[in-house]
Amino acid sequence: AxxxxxxxxxxxxxxxxxxxxxxxxxxxxDTVYWYQQGPGQDxxxxxxxxxKMQSDKGSIPDRFSAQQFSDYHSELNxxxxxxxxxxxxxxxxxxxxxxxxxxxxxxxxxxx
Amino acid sequence: EDQVTQSPEALRLQEGESSSLNCSYTVSxxxxxxxxxxxxxxxxxxxxxxxxxxxxxxxxxxxATLTKKESFLHITAPKPEDSAxxxxxxxxxxxxxxxxxxxxxxxxP
Numbered sequence: 095a096x097x098x099x100x101x102x103x104x105x106x107x108x109x110x111x112x113x114x115x116x117x118x119x120x121x122x123x124d125t126v127y128w129y130q131q132g133p134g135q136d137x138x139x140x141x142x143x144x145x146k147m148q149s150d151k152g153s154i155p156d157r158f159s160a161q162q163f164s165d166y167h168s169e170l171n172x173x174x175x176x177x178x179x180x181x182x183x184x185x186x187x188x189x190x191x192x193x194x195x196x197x198x199x200x201x202x203x204x205x206x
Numbered sequence: 207e208d209q210v211t212q213s214p215e216a217l218r219l220q221e222g223e224s225s226s227l228n229c230s231y232t233v234s235x236x237x238x239x240x241x242x243x244x245x246x247x248x249x250x251x252x253x254x255x256x257x258x259x260x261x262x263x264x265x266x267x268x269x270a271t272l273t274k275k276e277s278f279l280h281i282t283a284p285k286p287e288d289s290a291x292x293x294x295x296x297x298x299x300x301x302x303x304x305x306x307x308x309x310x311x312x313x314x315p
Contacts, residue, residue, distance in 0.1 A: 127301075
């Protein structure tokens with residue numbers, strides 16, 4: 095079965111650079127969630143989209159922005175990167191925002 | 207605010223030694239309690255969804271149960287390949303899933 099696809103899988107950026115993470119949800123899923131997970135931490139909710147509109151917002155820095163496109167894929171844009179942004183970034187998708195969410199394999203971002 | 211607390215933080219068992227993991231939650235209007243398994247460096251893998259008190263779900267050596275205040279993940283006769291971090295999450299009034307800190311389970315052969 096098709097799963098959530100994230101790209102790239104690994105990314106190394108320097109401080110103050112910009113990064114773009116992409117997420118392709120499971121076909122027919124209309125809700126996308128973004129989470130950040132630091133070492134030994136639980137996933138922290140950043141932002142979610144339902145039918146291309148922002149549906150919920152968590153602890154997402156103002157330096158980050160995201161959107162969901164007409165084909166339901168989503169992109170997380172991160173600017174002015176800081177060392178503390180180094181983490182695993184997960185995308186998840188669900189149907190109608192009321193069912194279980196399935197996670198991708200994540201993007202490991204390292205800021206040096 | 208929705209909150210999830212998991213215990214214990216870490217658990218070591220011998221192969222075949224059954225046990226239970228706990229997930230206590232406070233949420234306004236539960237719209238689902240979810241169990242995930244996560245291996246190091248990988249994305250959380252969905253295991254179960256529970257919606258109402260008294261509900262139970264089973265999959266191989268795992269069984270999840272739900273009350274109005276907590277959920278248990280029972281593991282029966284575990285094998286070394288069951289070693290992972292088990293995450294509990296709830297969905298309340300908002301769409302987001304709120305996660306607990308997880309239980310790091312190690313099964314020794």
